[in-house]
Amino acid sequence: MGGQEIEQLIRLLGRLPGFGPRSARRVALYLLRDPQGRLLPLARALERTGAAVRTCSTCGTLDTVDPCHICADPLRDHGLVCVVETVGDLWALERAGVHWGVYQVLGGTLSPLAGMGPEDLNVDSLLRRVESGEVREVILALGATVEGAATMHWLMDALGQHAGVVVSRVAQGVPMGGALDVLDDGTLAAALGARRPA
Amino acid sequence: MGGQEIEQLIRLLGRLPGFGPRSARRVALYLLRDPQGRLLPLARALERTGAAVRTCSTCGTLDTVDPCHICADPLRDHGLVCVVETVGDLWALERAGVHWGVYQVLGGTLSPLAGMGPEDLNVDSLLRRVESGEVREVILALGATVEGAATMHWLMDALGQHAGVVVSRVAQGVPMGGALDVLDDGTLAAALGARRPA
Known part of the structure; x- marks a missing residue:
């Protein structure tokens, strides 16, 4: 379908987390319909990020500088x-x-x-x-x-x-906006056990 | 978060069909965790496809050759x-x-x-x-x-x-594997109207 470059692109997209063959084809078509405006900018952003990304030697996060923006922030x-x-x-x-x-x-x-x-x-x-x-x-x-x-x-x-x-x-308990009747027993027990004066 | 190259990549991923900010971050992290094995191969596949893709002047499909593989097939x-x-x-x-x-x-x-x-x-x-x-x-x-x-x-x-x-x-009717009680009225009417001897 559409030459081996296109098939290879769909195969690679299909390996991304949350992707199946259908969503891979959908994204490929979306990109292929506008190579200049969609596909190549994404290719260049990936290329640039791949060249720039490194692991912070202090905290271990991913960033484009080492130490990372957070560790370097006075x-x-x-x-x-x-x-x-x-x-x-x-x-x-x-x-x-x-x-x-x-x-x-x-x-x-x-x-x-x-x-x-x-x-x-x-x-x-x-x-x-x-x-x-x-x-x-x-x-x-x-x-x-x-x-x-x-x-x-x-x-x-x-x-x-x-x-x-x-x-x-960090504290365990009822998440903000959460209704009690949908929470699991473990969370309910933790929320009750860690109760505080109102 | 992680430098402007990474933020720009997440922004571009977030524009893909079916993507939101959450899935864009998820895919970005998946790619960034293995630049050589995941990110750069995808970047190169996009680059190659973007350079190769063209519209078939006979039928209008997307392919890497013109006429496309189908139109050129004797x-x-x-x-x-x-x-x-x-x-x-x-x-x-x-x-x-x-x-x-x-x-x-x-x-x-x-x-x-x-x-x-x-x-x-x-x-x-x-x-x-x-x-x-x-x-x-x-x-x-x-x-x-x-x-x-x-x-x-x-x-x-x-x-x-x-x-x-x-x-x-093309014929309209009950899709293969489809139960009648979940079909809309229009499909049921079309399927009855186009009935054939069994």
Whole structure:
């Protein structure tokens, strides 16, 4: 259909997350209908980003500079480190604009079944920062999953050896706008257990 | 978030059909996690396709050669032309492998509200092919919409001036695997009206 370049493009698009053959064809057609206005700008943006992207050697996020924009920002609180699993989690917190400190991106969670051990997590640079004495508080913002909890406990052990560093974790409870009757039992139990005076 | 190249990439991805900001970020992260293996191959495929894509001057489909693979194929029946609205429709028929003739891609339908008149449809090359005497039958495979029906009637008029050319249209009815109780009234009426001896 339309030559092997077009077929190859549809194959590559079909491998993207959330894509199937149908959406791959739809996006390919959308791009092919306007090569100058749609397809080539996207090709150039990918090319430029691919050449520029690097991993921040301090926190592990993806950026086009190293150290990243956040780690290099003197206005951010470098004594307050928020630990997240993925770059996507960091982006979510940045979009919300709720964290004025810096980050540590683990790149995953402990998961014996998936073969992820402590040596596979990006924690060395966090421990180095803590050892250097510049870190006042570490906020663990990991997912409320079995793997997230295991990682949290392992991190609390590793960080607990450093006196003078407060380790905290994000609260669990009813999400904003959430109705109670659609929440799972675990969330309800956590929300009740962590109740506060009204 | 992650430098302006990454933000620009997310913006461009967010404009693709079926994309929102969330899926754009998801796809960007997926690509950025493996620039060599995922991002740059896609960039190169887009670049190559953008440079190679052209519109077939005979039938109007998108291909990397002109005339397209289908129009250039001596094994296809050039006396049997199937008229479709879009390149996506042509791809669907080719995937099904149910048409051994050639095509004419109109590039849309008549639609006074959208400002689409006969002059905006890619029909000249169809009429030329019919005039040259090489066409035996024209199959109208247009959508079962108001615009599709209007376009079909206009085409039947235009083609009706050429004696010796059979003009047919695809059948309407119950789709394969379709239950009757979920079909709309129009489809049920068409299926009953076009009933055949069992």
